[in-house]
Amino acid sequence: MEDRNGDRMRIGELARHVGVSARSLRYYEQRGLLHSRRDANGYRRYDAESAERVGRIRELLAMGLGTDDIRELLPCAQGGPGLIPCTLSTGALERQMAQLDAEMAELAGRRAALTAYAQVMQRRRAQDEALATMALRSA
Amino acid sequence: MEDRNGDRMRIGELARHVGVSARSLRYYEQRGLLHSRRDANGYRRYDAESAERVGRIRELLAMGLGTDDIRELLPCAQGGPGLIPCTLSTGALERQMAQLDAEMAELAGRRAALTAYAQVMQRRRAQDEALATMALRSA
DNA sequence: GTGCCGCTTGACACCGGTGTCAAGGTCAAG
DNA sequence: CTTGACCTTGACACCGGTGTCAAGCGGCAC
Numbered sequence: 402m403e404d405r406n407g408d409r410m411r412i413g414e415l416a417r418h419v420g421v422s423a424r425s426l427r428y429y430e431q432r433g434l435l436h437s438r439r440d441a442n443g444y445r446r447y448d449a450e451s452a453e454r455v456g457r458i459r460e461l462l463a464m465g466l467g468t469d470d471i472r473e474l475l476p477c478a479q480g481g482p483g484l485i486p487c488t489l490s491t492g493a494l495e496r497q498m499a500q501l502d503a504e505m506a507e508l509a510g511r512r513a514a515l516t517a518y519a520q521v522m523q524r525r526r527a528q529d530e531a532l533a534t535m536a537l538r539s540a
Numbered sequence: 541m542e543d544r545n546g547d548r549m550r551i552g553e554l555a556r557h558v559g560v561s562a563r564s565l566r567y568y569e570q571r572g573l574l575h576s577r578r579d580a581n582g583y584r585r586y587d588a589e590s591a592e593r594v595g596r597i598r599e600l601l602a603m604g605l606g607t608d609d610i611r612e613l614l615p616c617a618q619g620g621p622g623l624i625p626c627t628l629s630t631g632a633l634e635r636q637m638a639q640l641d642a643e644m645a646e647l648a649g650r651r652a653a654l655t656a657y658a659q660v661m662q663r664r665r666a667q668d669e670a671l672a673t674m675a676l677r678s679a
Numbered sequence: 680g681t682g683c684c685g686c687t688t689g690a691c692a693c694c695g696g697t698g699t700c701a702a703g704g705t706c707a708a709g
Numbered sequence: 710c711t712t713g714a715c716c717t718t719g720a721c722a723c724c725g726g727t728g729t730c731a732a733g734c735g736g737c738a739c
Contacts, residue, residue: 413715424697442705444716464657465650477661494658501651505644511604512640518603519633522616552685563727581735583686
């Protein structure tokens, strides 16, 4: 029972399986997002559940969450009982949504400023060309 | 004429005048965005035009442009003849606008994923509460 | 002479997930 | 035995504008 072959993957296999570099898997473990058993070698062993867990981590990363938020959020994301964790972790979600809104507003502002700037430049270039044409004509 | 007091500010004065740290001013100079004369001391001397130049740099930075783009863009931003520089530098503007659009789309995607995730969690939490209520009722 | 403020250059830290390399251990195949 | 694939930990690089500190010089005021 102790060496049940439930955890049959080493890090390279899991990496290929989920399409994530071994480097990242070690990083996730270092950040407390992913756990592994160890062989007598010291080699990491993963079970099938780890693959799903990595999938959830990737999803949350893709949403722009940081590893700290994800660590807080993961116990809720999986099927555990975790009623209280869930309630708490929505804080991270709301924080992230607010931050995303702020960033989008920031980008929109930049875009507007950039557009205005480009228009000014465009106008000045047209003016320059007109002046050049006049200079040519007078020559 | 050589020591005309056209450049009368040292770095600290200019910094206070434009509201930018001296550190940043030196950085702009290092990146080729801002120029200065030097006293016999080695102290930097700035003229009034430098203040405007710093203002333009700050504007462009606020638009999200990097120092490399700004260096390319500045000769056009000021009143020089620069017809050809202007034509060239619009490349940086368009690049930046395209990048901003891409980033905004990225953020929007994240936001949507996050919203969906939050809804799933919300739903699960409601389910958990329902289960808890039933458990209480049966007890 | 002493103090203090301002200036100089140079360097490290930050943020955060990932690439990449080094130096070394494990183990199966030949 | 050697070779080679795979694993381990640890460390540096990246990006980019800014904060901050160190060590040292300039110059004014006392």
